[in-house]
Structures are given as C-alpha cells and as structure tokens.
Amino acid sequence: MATTPTAPTPPDDLDQPAVRVGKPKRTSAGLPGVVTAMRHAVGQMGPVRSASGLLRMNQADGFDCMSCAWPDPDAPDRSHAEFCENGAKALASEATRKRVRPELFAEHTIDELYARDDHWLNRQGRLTTPMIREDGETHYRPISWDEAFERIAAVLRSLDTPDQAAFYTSGRTSNEAAFLYQLMVRGLGTNNLPDCSNMCHESSGEALGKTIGIGKGSVTLHDVETAKLIIIAGQNPGTNHPRMLTSLEKAKEQGAVVVAVNPLPEAGLTHYQNPQRVHGMVGRGTRIADVHLQVRLGGDLGVFQALGKVLLEAEEAGRRTIGMTSVLDHAFVERHTVGLEEYADGLRATSWSDIEAATGLREAQLREVGELLLASDRTIVAWAMGLTQHRHAVATIKEIVNLVLLQGNLGRPGAGLLPVRGHSNVQGDRTMGIFEKMPQPFLDRLEAEFSFASPREHGFDTVDTIRAMRDGRVRFFMGMGGNFLKAAPDTAVTEAALRSCAMTVQVSTKLNHSHLAPGRTALILPTLGRSDLDVQATGRQRVTVEDSMSMVHASSGHLRPPSDGLLSEVAIVCRLARALFHDEHGRPRPGTPQADWRAMEDDYRVVRRHIEAVVPGFVDYERRIDDPGGFRLPHGPHDVRTFETTSTKAHFTRTPLWWPTAPPGRLLLQTLRSHDQYNTTVYGPDDRYRGISGGRRVVLVNAHDLADLGLADGDVVDLVSEFTDGVDRRAEGFRVVAYDTARGCAAAYFPETNVLVPLDSTAEDSNTPTSKSIVVRLEPAGVTAAASDP
Numbered sequence: 201m202a203t204t205p206t207a208p209t210p211p212d213d214l215d216q217p218a219v220r221v222g223k224p225k226r227t228s229a230g231l232p233g234v235v236t237a238m239r240h241a242v243g244q245m246g247p248v249r250s251a252s253g254l255l256r257m258n259q260a261d262g263f264d265c266m267s268c269a270w271p272d273p274d275a276p277d278r279s280h281a282e283f284c285e286n287g288a289k290a291l292a293s294e295a296t297r298k299r300v301r302p303e304l305f306a307e308h309t310i311d312e313l314y315a316r317d318d319h320w321l322n323r324q325g326r327l328t329t330p331m332i333r334e335d336g337e338t339h340y341r342p343i344s345w346d347e348a349f350e351r352i353a354a355v356l357r358s359l360d361t362p363d364q365a366a367f368y369t370s371g372r373t374s375n376e377a378a379f380l381y382q383l384m385v386r387g388l389g390t391n392n393l394p395d396c397s398n399m400c401h402e403s404s405g406e407a408l409g410k411t412i413g414i415g416k417g418s419v420t421l422h423d424v425e426t427a428k429l430i431i432i433a434g435q436n437p438g439t440n441h442p443r444m445l446t447s448l449e450k451a452k453e454q455g456a457v458v459v460a461v462n463p464l465p466e467a468g469l470t471h472y473q474n475p476q477r478v479h480g481m482v483g484r485g486t487r488i489a490d491v492h493l494q495v496r497l498g499g500d501l502g503v504f505q506a507l508g509k510v511l512l513e514a515e516e517a518g519r520r521t522i523g524m525t526s527v528l529d530h531a532f533v534e535r536h537t538v539g540l541e542e543y544a545d546g547l548r549a550t551s552w553s554d555i556e557a558a559t560g561l562r563e564a565q566l567r568e569v570g571e572l573l574l575a576s577d578r579t580i581v582a583w584a585m586g587l588t589q590h591r592h593a594v595a596t597i598k599e600i601v602n603l604v605l606l607q608g609n610l611g612r613p614g615a616g617l618l619p620v621r622g623h624s625n626v627q628g629d630r631t632m633g634i635f636e637k638m639p640q641p642f643l644d645r646l647e648a649e650f651s652f653a654s655p656r657e658h659g660f661d662t663v664d665t666i667r668a669m670r671d672g673r674v675r676f677f678m679g680m681g682g683n684f685l686k687a688a689p690d691t692a693v694t695e696a697a698l699r700s701c702a703m704t705v706q707v708s709t710k711l712n713h714s715h716l717a718p719g720r721t722a723l724i725l726p727t728l729g730r731s732d733l734d735v736q737a738t739g740r741q742r743v744t745v746e747d748s749m750s751m752v753h754a755s756s757g758h759l760r761p762p763s764d765g766l767l768s769e770v771a772i773v774c775r776l777a778r779a780l781f782h783d784e785h786g787r788p789r790p791g792t793p794q795a796d797w798r799a800m801e802d803d804y805r806v807v808r809r810h811i812e813a814v815v816p817g818f819v820d821y822e823r824r825i826d827d828p829g830g831f832r833l834p835h836g837p838h839d840v841r842t843f844e845t846t847s848t849k850a851h852f853t854r855t856p857l858w859w860p861t862a863p864p865g866r867l868l869l870q871t872l873r874s875h876d877q878y879n880t881t882v883y884g885p886d887d888r889y890r891g892i893s894g895g896r897r898v899v900l901v902n903a904h905d906l907a908d909l910g911l912a913d914g915d916v917v918d919l920v921s922e923f924t925d926g927v928d929r930r931a932e933g934f935r936v937v938a939y940d941t942a943r944g945c946a947a948a949y950f951p952e953t954n955v956l957v958p959l960d961s962t963a964e965d966s967n968t969p970t971s972k973s974i975v976v977r978l979e980p981a982g983v984t985a986a987a988s989d990p
C-alpha cells in the first residue's frame with residue numbers, strides 16, 4: 201500500500217499531555233465570553249490600546265473587524281461595543297505589542313522556526329522588517345524595500361511566460377489593495393489569481409451564479425431580523441460569526457423560528473446570552489434553534505430535497521403557505537423561473553428511503569420542518585462551510601435555491617439566500633477582480649480604463665496552482681495575506697510545491713508556516729493590518745470593504761503601527777508595479793497598464809476613482825462611503841427580481857440524490873474550527889463551547905461508533921484517510937472523544953488535519969477541497985497496518 205507523499209509536514213501541538221474533556225456548553229457568549237475577550241485583549245495589547253482598539257471596532261469612524269464578514273447594524277442600532285469575543289481575539293492578535301525583529305531570524309534557522317507550532321509562531325508578534333532568504337541560505341536576513349521589489353521584478357521578468365507565476369489572495373485585503381493587485385497581475389499577463397474563496401464559498405458562488413445570476417447572498421440584516429423562519433445549515437455562528445446571534449435573537453423576539461441543520465449540537469445555536477445586554481450576562485439566555493436536524497455529513501442534499509418534496513405534496517393536496525393562496529408562489533414561479541417541471545419530476549423519483557439513508561434522519565423529522573416552511577412566508581436559508589466543502593456542494597446549494605424559489609422567497613422582505621462569508625473582505629476581493637475567471641465585461645472595462653490588453657484565458661485556482669507548482673509549471677508564488685501552506689489541502693504536496701518554486705513572496709502581518717517552507721529565494725514583506733493607522737504622502741488614508749450582505753463601507757485604523765518601516769498593502773503593490781512596469785523616467789512602459797502608480801499610493805481616492813470607472817455599482821464611491829453605514833451594491837434578484845442568467849430567469853435544477861459514504865469500519869471526517877483559532881492562526885488550545893481544553897489533537901466520534909470500532913473515549917489513535925489514489929495519508933496521535941455527533945461521522949480541527957485532505961478530492965464544478973467529508977480509519981496510535989496484522 202502506498203503511504204503519504206513524503207515531504208515532511210510542519211508540526212502542530214503534538215505534545216498535549218493536558219487535554220481535558222468536559223461537558224459541552226449549551227450556552228454561548230454571556231459573561232465567560234466577555235471575560236475571555238478582555239483577557240486576550242489586555243494580555244496582548246495592554247489596557248490603553250485595548251480600550252482604544254475595541255471601542256473603534258465596527259464603528260462608523262473606526263475600522264472593520266478583521267474576524268468575519270457579518271455586517272454591522274445601522275448606526276442607530278450600533279452599540280458602543282460592536283464586537284464579539286472572537287473579534288477581540290483577532291484584534292489582540294493583530295494589535296499585539298510583541299514584535300518579530302530581525303534578531304529572531306538571526307537566532308533561529310528557518311528549519312528551527314519551522315519546527316515550532318502555529319500557536320508559538322503567532323505569539324512572536326507582528327512582523328516588522330522585510331526579510332529575504334537567499335538561495336541555499338539557512339536564515340532569513342533583512343533586505344531594503346527597494347531591493348526587495350527589484351529582486352521580485354527580476355524573477356518575474358525571467359519567467360518564460362507570465363503564466364508561470366501565481367498570485368494568491370486571502371480575504372482580508374482591502375478593496376483598494378485587491379483592485380491594484382489584480383491590475384498588476386493582469387498587467388503582467390496572467391489570470392493566475394487563486395484565492396481563499398477557492399477553498400471557502402466558491403461552491404456558493406458557482407451555484408448561485410448559475411441559478412440566480414449573481415454569486416452573492418441576497419438578504420440584508422433587516423431581512424434576517426424580520427424573517428419568520430431561518431434555516432441554518434452547516435454553520436457554527438456561535439464561534440465563527442458571533443454577531444449573527446444578536447440578529448437571530450432579534451428575529452426570535454419577533455417570533456421567528458430557527459432550524460439548525462448540523463451533525464453537531466453547536467452551543468451558539470442552542471442558547472445565546474447577548475453580552476451587549478445586561479440581561480444577557482446572566483441567566484439561561486435566548487434559545488436560538490427551535491429544531492435541530494442532526495444530519496449526517498454531506499446529507500444536506502437529501503434534507504433540501506425532502507423539504508421540496510413535502511412542499512410539492514402539500515401543493516398537490518391543495519394546502520397553502522400562510523398568507524398565500526397555494527403552497528407555491530405561482531406568480532413568482534411563472535414570471536421569474538424556468539425548470540420547475542424537471543425539478544419536480546426529479547423529486548418524485550427520489551425515495552424517502554434514500555433520503556433517510558442520505559440524511560440519517562427520519563421522514564417524520566423532515567416533514568416537521570416542511571410544516572414550518574408552510575407556516576412561513578418569509579424564509580431565509582443560511583449556510584457556510586458545512587455545505588460548501590463537499591464533493592456535491594454545488595448541487596446541494598442549487599437545491600437550496602430550488603426550495604427558496606418554490607415559495608417565492610427571493611426578492612421579498614424577510615426572505616432569501618444567505619451564504620455567510622468567512623474572511624472580512626473575501627466578498628469585496630471578488631468584486632474587485634480577484635478571480636481566476638473574471639467575466640469578460642469586467643476585463644473589457646479594465647482594459648479601457650488602463651489602455652492595456654488583459655489576458656483572457658482563465659487562470660489557476662488554488663488547487664490548480666498547487667498542481668502546477670508541483671509539476672514545475674508555476675515557478676513563482678506570491679501570497680497577499682493568508683497562510684497558503686497550512687490552509688491548502690494535502691499539506692505534504694502543497695509544501696513540496698511551494699519549496700520547488702524559484703521564488704516565494706509572502707505579504708503578511710504575522711509569522712506563519714508559509715514563510716518557513718520557502719522557495720529557492722523567499723521574501724517576507726510585512727504589512728499594515730486593519731487596525732493600524734495608514735498615513736501616505738497626502739495624509740491619513742481609509743480603505744473600504746464589503747460584507748456578506750454587499751454593504752461597502754470605509755475602514756480606517758488608528759493604532760500606532762508596529763514599526764515605522766511597514767508599508768500598506770496598497771503601497772506594496774504600487775511599488776512592485778513600478779519596479780515591473782515603469783521606465784527610467786518613472787512612466788509606465790507601453791503595453792503595461794497606463795496607471796499613475798505613484799499617485800495611487802499617495803492618495804487612495806485615486807484608486808477609488810478607477811474602481812468607480814471599472815466596477816459596476818460604485819458610482820459616487822467617495823461620497824457614499826462618507827455615510828456611516830456605507831452603501832449597498834445592487835443585487836438584481838433581491839432588489840428588482842431580475843436574473844442575469846442565460847435565460848434571464850432563475851433556474852430550478854434537477855440533481856439525483858447523492859451522499860458520501862464510508863466503507864465498513866471507516867468514518868466520514870469533517871475538519872472544522874475550534875473556538876480558539878482564526879483559520880490557521882491558533883490563539884490557544886481550548887474549545888470552550890465543546891468542552892475541550894488543553895489540546896487540539898482530538899477527534900470527536902459518536903459513542904456507538906466507538907463501541908462498534910472497539911475504541912473508547914480517551915484512546916489515542918492515528919487518523920488515516922483513504923482515497924481512490926490508494927495513498928494513505930496519516931495524522932498522528934489524536935485523543936478520541938465520545939461526542940454527540942451524527943452516526944458514522946467524526947470531527948477534528950483544521951489545520952492539523954489538512955494532511956488528510958487529498959489534493960484531488962474536490963467539489964464538482966467549484967474545485968473546492970472536500971474538507972468536510974474525508975473517509976478515515978482510526979488506528980491505535982503507533983500501530984501501523986503491518987504491525988497490527990497478527
């Protein structure tokens with residue numbers, strides 16, 4: 201049998217003698233949340249910076265929280281403390297007073313730093329100085345900014361074709377920096393713009409784009425707060441979007457019913473104590489989810505098909521949705537959709553026994569939720585990674601669209617589709633052109649604005665970039681934020697791929713393992729974060745971001761930056777572009793984008809004027825971001841029920857029911873976030889809501905499955921993933937925790953388990969790694985397959 205591809209993989213917290221498992225919490229936030237938030241903030245930033253930082257977070261004159269893409273309430277509804285425990289942790293991590301100085305790199309070889317875990321690397325503080333690792337050297341050493349840009353430009357010029365370079369973006373980058381970055385990359389001549397979306401909500405963008413003509417969610421905050429029924433599938437808001445709970449609480453106060461679809465009973469969904477209200481500090485809090493469907497991993501296509509089936513049956517039985525004359529919104533369906541008949545035929549052909557097998561739920565449970573749909577004329581479906589990171593993710597999300605279309609829950613107040621985004625500006629980065637297959641009209645306008653010829657063929661997404669680096673077709677990698685090595689699947693393959701590059705460049709705020717798996721020549725370019733004051737030649741600058749609900753607003757940091765030498769992301773791109781494109785007189789050479797890169801660096805308003813000319817919806821940009829809440833980008837289906845699809849209508853689609861399965865003796869593993877991390881940044885070893893503390897190498901398994909497997913709570917096992925390529929991928933030393941999860945399913949934290957996700961295991965049509973359904977076997981630790989054979 202083949203074994204794991206062999207490049208070493210960076211360490212995680214392997215030693216964890218102290219893992220403790222307690223009772224999972226039923227309630228989220230409340231007083232413990234406030235205490236934790238303040239402990240993190242004061243510990244890292246000190247009291248003055250903490251107060252100053254936290255009070256400007258998500259305020260109209262302050263900066264946008266970097267932790268998630270949940271929108272801010274309108275000004276009158278905004279509290280003075282518009283942040284959550286995890287936002288405070290994110291700020292503490294960024295605004296820490298600790299510094300990574302050149303001495304750290306002088307004292308430690310790259311390999312020594314590589315041997316440290318994620319938590320340790322993050323604790324070293326903010327990066328302060330540009331650093332280079334020369335070919336063959338064991339250490340990073342300081343380099344001047346000018347020399348750094350010259351070195352990068354020289355390597356880019358030496359490539360056989362621009363397509364040998366790839367430029368990654370993580371979704372924290374501002375609109376301004378993202379717009380300039382994609383302009384520079386296209387000016388160079390490639391569309392190789394992989395981003396974190398490729399591993400995140402790509403499946404949502406693909407499904408929504410094909411069915412309703414726009415890859416973004418349709419609802420506003422007001423819709424959420426006035427909905428009658430909210431279905432939350434594959435999302436853990438208590439940890440990952442805590443401020444969503446405040447909106448859900450408001451909806452509940454007005455009588456909304458909430459249904460959670462999740463293999464785990466997540467704390468925020470059961471009870472929530474709003475830390476921003478005095479009564480939220482004590483007592484039991486609001487019960488958020490009225491119904492919990494404990495679905496099997498990947499069973500959601502079955503759930504949404506079942507609900508569609510119940511609605512169609514009810515229609516045939518002559519019943520009606522509350523407030524309407526029938527179950528289906530016939531006026532909407534006839535006027536605005538195509539494909540109902542085929543979809544309905546598909547559902548008729550789907551059997552309840554298959555649905556029960558796919559979901560692990562009983563018909564009666566699903567019918568109960570069907571009744572809730574009939575009792576609501578304002579329904580919202582929200583979802584996140586639990587739906588997007590499966591082989592059939594795109595089909596599953598199209599099935600949500602089907603359900604929503606049936607009752608006309610699109611373009612109606614209090615109703616709609618809500619893919620809850622992750623990174624705080626991941627949606628904005630896409631709007632700005634960070635996409636390997638940006639639509640042609642965008643490229644036409646970009647060309648017209650900057651008088652150059654943009655490349656037209658599609659570029660590489662994240663998975664294809666890794667394949668191309670592995671095969672020697674991409675030789676230059678630049679990351680605008682993020683931690684590519686740890687975020688991407690198949691860590692060993694990704695690591696070998698990065699190391700094989702002629703040059704890697706990472707623009708970062710904090711040290712991470714992507715710096716420590718360098719290409720032949722490697723650069724670390726430190727940059728300003730969201731909370732830092734950004735002063736350029738014309739004075740203090742603001743940037744803009746777009747949240748999950750298409751609201752664009754300004755963000756300006758005010759904290760003193762970690763060092764005087766730091767450049768903003770905008771400045772880094774402008775200076776690199778000058779090194780690449782300018783002639784000796786400081787003018788752009790013919791054939792390159794005709795842009796005044798110097799003026800754009802000096803004054804971000806110039807960048808916004810260009811954005812206004814290229815990106816639809818940004819008319820009067822500068823003035824409209826003076827409004828405290830910013831402005832909302834147009835959303836055809838929501839605003840006026842128009843659909844920019846091939847047929848100019850919304851599309852029902854028909855998909856045969858499919859669900860992932862594991863052979864006997866194997867489990868389906870999902871890789872997810874603990875309460876104490878931000879993606880690959882580990883803040884600490886605890887997962888308070890799930891009752892786990894002191895270590896991250898745990899695997900949560902249903903007690904009945906443990907019994908069947910001959911294992912017990914407290915055992916230590918290796919996780920070995922099995923894939924069609926016959927390669928065994930192994931993650932060692934996980935403590936087994938008996939946990940209330942759906943049968944046949946297991947859960948463990950990312951990024952420790954990224955070694956288990958095969959590069960070639962991706963979602964159909966979106967190429968997103970299937971991080972939520974990996975077939976694994978649990979082997980007693982230290983016992984290899986051969987040794988266990990008697």
Ligand SMILES: Nc1nc2c(c(=O)[nH]1)N[C@H]1C(S)=C(S)[C@@H](COP(=O)(O)OP(=O)(O)OC[C@H]3O[C@@H](n4cnc5c(=O)[nH]c(N)nc54)[C@H](O)[C@@H]3O)O[C@H]1N2
Pocket residue numbers: 267268269286400433434435436437439440441461462463464466495496497498499500584585586587621622623870871872873874875877878879880972
């Ligand atoms: N504090 C904090 N905030 C964050 C992040 C962070 O790491 N830390 N990350 C940010 C980013 S980039 C993102 S994308 C979001 C992620 O936000 P989430 O999507 O909430 O993140 P995950 O931890 O991956 O949780 C997935 C949830 O889906 C459930 N799930 C898994 N598989 C399935 C399935 O097959 N079906 C169903 N119905 N449910 C399933 C899991 O049990 C879990 O509750 O959060 C953002 N916000």
Ligand SMILES: Nc1nc2c(c(=O)[nH]1)N[C@H]1C(S)=C(S)[C@@H](COP(=O)(O)OP(=O)(O)OC[C@H]3O[C@@H](n4cnc5c(=O)[nH]c(N)nc54)[C@H](O)[C@@H]3O)O[C@H]1N2
Pocket residue numbers: 369370371372373396397399400401585589622623680681682683684686687688689707708709710711712727728729730769871872873878879880881950951953954957971
């Ligand atoms: N197995 C598994 N893998 C997954 C997932 C999963 O659920 N399971 N989730 C996927 C998802 S949803 C996502 S979005 C990706 C996340 O992938 P990434 O976005 O690549 O990862 P992060 O951990 O968010 O990146 C953290 C780094 O970003 C840098 N950084 C922070 N702020 C800034 C800034 O303002 N500017 C710059 N330039 N740099 C900054 C810091 O140096 C920090 O070390 O991971 C994906 N990978």
Ligand SMILES: [Mo]
Pocket residue numbers: 396399400401621622623
């Ligand atoms: Mo994400």
